[in-house]
Amino acid sequence: MDDAPEQEPDEPARTERAGLSRRGLLLSAAAAGGLLVGGVGGGAAGYALGSAAETDTDAIDLSVTHDFYGSAEQAGIRTPVQRYSVFMTFDFTGTTASDLQMLLARWSAGIAQVMAGKTVGQVEPDRDSAIGGDTGEALDLGPAALTVTVGLGPGLFTDSLGLASRKPTLLRELQLSTATLQAEFTGGDLSVQACSDDPQVAYHAVRALARMGKDAGTAATRWTVMGFGRAAAGTGQSTPRNLMGFKDGTRNVFTDADYDSFVRVTDGPDWTREGTYQTVRKIQMDIENWDTDRVSDQNQVFGRYKVSGAPLTGTDEFDTPDFAATDDTGAPVIPARSHVRLAASENNGGLKILRRPYNYTDGINQYGLLDGGLLFVSYQNDPAAFETLQSRLDASDRLNEYITHVGSGVFFVPGAPASGSYLAAGLFA
Amino acid sequence: MDDAPEQEPDEPARTERAGLSRRGLLLSAAAAGGLLVGGVGGGAAGYALGSAAETDTDAIDLSVTHDFYGSAEQAGIRTPVQRYSVFMTFDFTGTTASDLQMLLARWSAGIAQVMAGKTVGQVEPDRDSAIGGDTGEALDLGPAALTVTVGLGPGLFTDSLGLASRKPTLLRELQLSTATLQAEFTGGDLSVQACSDDPQVAYHAVRALARMGKDAGTAATRWTVMGFGRAAAGTGQSTPRNLMGFKDGTRNVFTDADYDSFVRVTDGPDWTREGTYQTVRKIQMDIENWDTDRVSDQNQVFGRYKVSGAPLTGTDEFDTPDFAATDDTGAPVIPARSHVRLAASENNGGLKILRRPYNYTDGINQYGLLDGGLLFVSYQNDPAAFETLQSRLDASDRLNEYITHVGSGVFFVPGAPASGSYLAAGLFA
Numbered sequence: 001m002d003d004a005p006e007q008e009p010d011e012p013a014r015t016e017r018a019g020l021s022r023r024g025l026l027l028s029a030a031a032a033g034g035l036l037v038g039g040v041g042g043g044a045a046g047y048a049l050g051s052a053a054e055t056d057t058d059a060i061d062l063s064v065t066h067d068f069y070g071s072a073e074q075a076g077i078r079t080p081v082q083r084y085s086v087f088m089t090f091d092f093t094g095t096t097a098s099d100l101q102m103l104l105a106r107w108s109a110g111i112a113q114v115m116a117g118k119t120v121g122q123v124e125p126d127r128d129s130a131i132g133g134d135t136g137e138a139l140d141l142g143p144a145a146l147t148v149t150v151g152l153g154p155g156l157f158t159d160s161l162g163l164a165s166r167k168p169t170l171l172r173e174l175q176l177s178t179a180t181l182q183a184e185f186t187g188g189d190l191s192v193q194a195c196s197d198d199p200q201v202a203y204h205a206v207r208a209l210a211r212m213g214k215d216a217g218t219a220a221t222r223w224t225v226m227g228f229g230r231a232a233a234g235t236g237q238s239t240p241r242n243l244m245g246f247k248d249g250t251r252n253v254f255t256d257a258d259y260d261s262f263v264r265v266t267d268g269p270d271w272t273r274e275g276t277y278q279t280v281r282k283i284q285m286d287i288e289n290w291d292t293d294r295v296s297d298q299n300q301v302f303g304r305y306k307v308s309g310a311p312l313t314g315t316d317e318f319d320t321p322d323f324a325a326t327d328d329t330g331a332p333v334i335p336a337r338s339h340v341r342l343a344a345s346e347n348n349g350g351l352k353i354l355r356r357p358y359n360y361t362d363g364i365n366q367y368g369l370l371d372g373g374l375l376f377v378s379y380q381n382d383p384a385a386f387e388t389l390q391s392r393l394d395a396s397d398r399l400n401e402y403i404t405h406v407g408s409g410v411f412f413v414p415g416a417p418a419s420g421s422y423l424a425a426g427l428f429a
Numbered sequence: 430m431d432d433a434p435e436q437e438p439d440e441p442a443r444t445e446r447a448g449l450s451r452r453g454l455l456l457s458a459a460a461a462g463g464l465l466v467g468g469v470g471g472g473a474a475g476y477a478l479g480s481a482a483e484t485d486t487d488a489i490d491l492s493v494t495h496d497f498y499g500s501a502e503q504a505g506i507r508t509p510v511q512r513y514s515v516f517m518t519f520d521f522t523g524t525t526a527s528d529l530q531m532l533l534a535r536w537s538a539g540i541a542q543v544m545a546g547k548t549v550g551q552v553e554p555d556r557d558s559a560i561g562g563d564t565g566e567a568l569d570l571g572p573a574a575l576t577v578t579v580g581l582g583p584g585l586f587t588d589s590l591g592l593a594s595r596k597p598t599l600l601r602e603l604q605l606s607t608a609t610l611q612a613e614f615t616g617g618d619l620s621v622q623a624c625s626d627d628p629q630v631a632y633h634a635v636r637a638l639a640r641m642g643k644d645a646g647t648a649a650t651r652w653t654v655m656g657f658g659r660a661a662a663g664t665g666q667s668t669p670r671n672l673m674g675f676k677d678g679t680r681n682v683f684t685d686a687d688y689d690s691f692v693r694v695t696d697g698p699d700w701t702r703e704g705t706y707q708t709v710r711k712i713q714m715d716i717e718n719w720d721t722d723r724v725s726d727q728n729q730v731f732g733r734y735k736v737s738g739a740p741l742t743g744t745d746e747f748d749t750p751d752f753a754a755t756d757d758t759g760a761p762v763i764p765a766r767s768h769v770r771l772a773a774s775e776n777n778g779g780l781k782i783l784r785r786p787y788n789y790t791d792g793i794n795q796y797g798l799l800d801g802g803l804l805f806v807s808y809q810n811d812p813a814a815f816e817t818l819q820s821r822l823d824a825s826d827r828l829n830e831y832i833t834h835v836g837s838g839v840f841f842v843p844g845a846p847a848s849g850s851y852l853a854a855g856l857f858a
Contacts, residue, residue, distance in 0.1 A: 060489065088793075123674065123724070123735055123736050124724050124728075124734065124735050124736045125723075125724055128723065128725040129723055129725070130723055130724065130725075131720065131721055131722065131723050131724065132674070132720065132724045132727075132735070134674075135672075135673075135674050135716070135720055136670065136673075136674025136675070136735055136736070137670045137671065137672050137673070137674045137788075138670075139670060139674070139736065140667075141659060198659055199628075199657045200657060200658065200659060200670075200788065203672075203790060203801075207716075207799060210799060211717075211720060214717070220797055221793045221797050221798075221799065222793075222797075223792070223793065224792045224793055225792070226790060226792070228628045228629060229629065230570060230627055230629060238569075241565065241566045241567075241568060241629075242566065243564075243566050243632075244564075244565075244566070245552065245561070245563075245564050245565025245566045245568070246565070287564070287636075288640075288643070291560065291561065291564055291640060292560055293560065294554075294557065294558055294559055294560050295552070295553050295554055295559065295560065295561045296557040296558070296559075298561075299553075305553065306552055306553050306561070306565055307552050307553045307565070307568065359566075359629065361632060361655060363652070363653045363654070363655070364517075364650045364651075364652065364653055368649055368650050368651075369650075370636060370639060370650065372632075
């Protein structure tokens, strides 16, 4: 029977491959601001420098910190991808631009604290009559590579707030089908992406901001997804697997030049310089149905081999796909409707987007089926770049048989604040 | 303002306290079968042997394995507590005892594979027409200290299955109020508790068993909770914090003698020897309401100080609470209705239960409030032990203002199988 336990014949024993050396890790921390950045795959490039021969442990350093202030872009975009994320959007419930300004100033001060591994206030206040300034659940857990990245939705740039004229040039609702979207996972005036190597640290950060917004009466929670995903260690770059069992992010490698070409905003209102656009999709995977498809077909759907991650025209994960290759019958080896062919940069006029996805699970749905998928987050200097790629996938991707986009959002992510300033300060100048 | 960022004055910088040394970790692996076992707190005792002076990293070793076969009790009960868990219950959908026997035999073989860091079948089968024997998402992630612990619910021991006479002596539905329980988080004929230092490894394990049960038509998913919780490192034992910000599990330390007295089943039908009873509660915390309570009152609710975890009669987390101490007015320093007083072993005739809880979050509820809490799991040689303690808490615990038990389950957990055998084999003898 197919589900009988047996050893995978073409897989080395996994204990021999689970190596991510401490040395690799320290190199990684040093390389955090370096050349290779990217989504899960690209971030992993910064991490997985160990090899199986060197080590048999996979260690993470929970004392790593990232800076909130002073960079060009906010942390959490090019930062090596952490293992966990909590993504949440909020409705703005204030009434004036000043309310928004105050919220962003408070959030900025709070984010600077938590990214440094500190609390946002006293856990046990000196006064008996005081409530806690910090909820305390992340005490002693360290910064754990926390980044908190804030985005501003299209709904903020209205006449009633006096911000219509200050709108980031390319910010507007996504021009994609909304047929499968569910209101409870869609939209928002503000987005918060907290990523960390400890989920409790990420959760604490988002909870702290939610609490500030509620106390001020200016931000109300809208929807959230908690994500996970670890890059396995090995030789060279290592790429995490999605819940379909395929490696996700193999070609998501960005250079500094790529970042400048495809991600960094360089024109529009002054205050938007060094910003970028964040697009978000909650993609539900019908994993139980997927699991009944034969793997040879799954490989055709992705255009890659499941175990190795190699393109169907290659043998190694990082072999460049040969989209021109045909088989004996003249059919393309990498099928016309395969995911890798439709999404590939070279088949989209060289277009690239910086992806930062995480796996999620929502448990069991109303039909008793395992409910999980991918929280897809990408960064680009124009939401149209994501729309171009996604429209192509929407029209043809064979993967569509197994996935449903149930949530969506688009946000402008302003640059990092200067030290002592706050997010989007220039918007209010 | 209370939520303004400020440094916690009585807390050392957290980067100095985040130490869990590699040396401590190796000691811990060696001590896994040793004297100190327990719930989150007790398990942490096995881990946190490093001190801040020695190290500034908090490392986990993802190559750690635990044995499925050959111990007295199943792994995942006394095992040092891992960081993540996926708990799932199933309805038995077979019609004969033989169906159940086959399911448990298949699950056992599968569990042995995944606990060794292997797949449960081929990810890419040799035959083009074959579906995958393993879903693949945990390939290369290592065993990550995975344990999978299986329980049998009261509904299995019926006349129709011919198993009524074989029922574990003390197994029956919990005798507690069901007023707040929700059907979608309650009950089940089988429980699976997968714990690991990687959530994707734990998820893969449960998914593999769910798939086997579905394919055989003998087990259907019922409810699930994904849990997390990391013990911060420090000097001596370290205790994780719940989402109320309090340390949870300080006194949950078990010796081998405690295990024999309070957890191990030693009488009843032969096949139940070395087993134990698992009780489960999904406890929703009204954390946003909790966050508005002044911390001096929160300390009274727990009977402990929030930051240090010390009892109100002491200064150190591990000081023994002095329940006799009174203040100037003659009132007890540790209040009559405080959680620690009601739950303490010395106030319950010496009773102890082995707790293994995890934090969880379900995102945002229908009121826009953060929805999270604790998946409480305990092990004891009689479900009445849990009922005794829980009834007392139900009646008086001041914490009840902030928590709601929304889910519940009770299961008999048979001992570990002998090598080459399977779970509960003796039930069918």
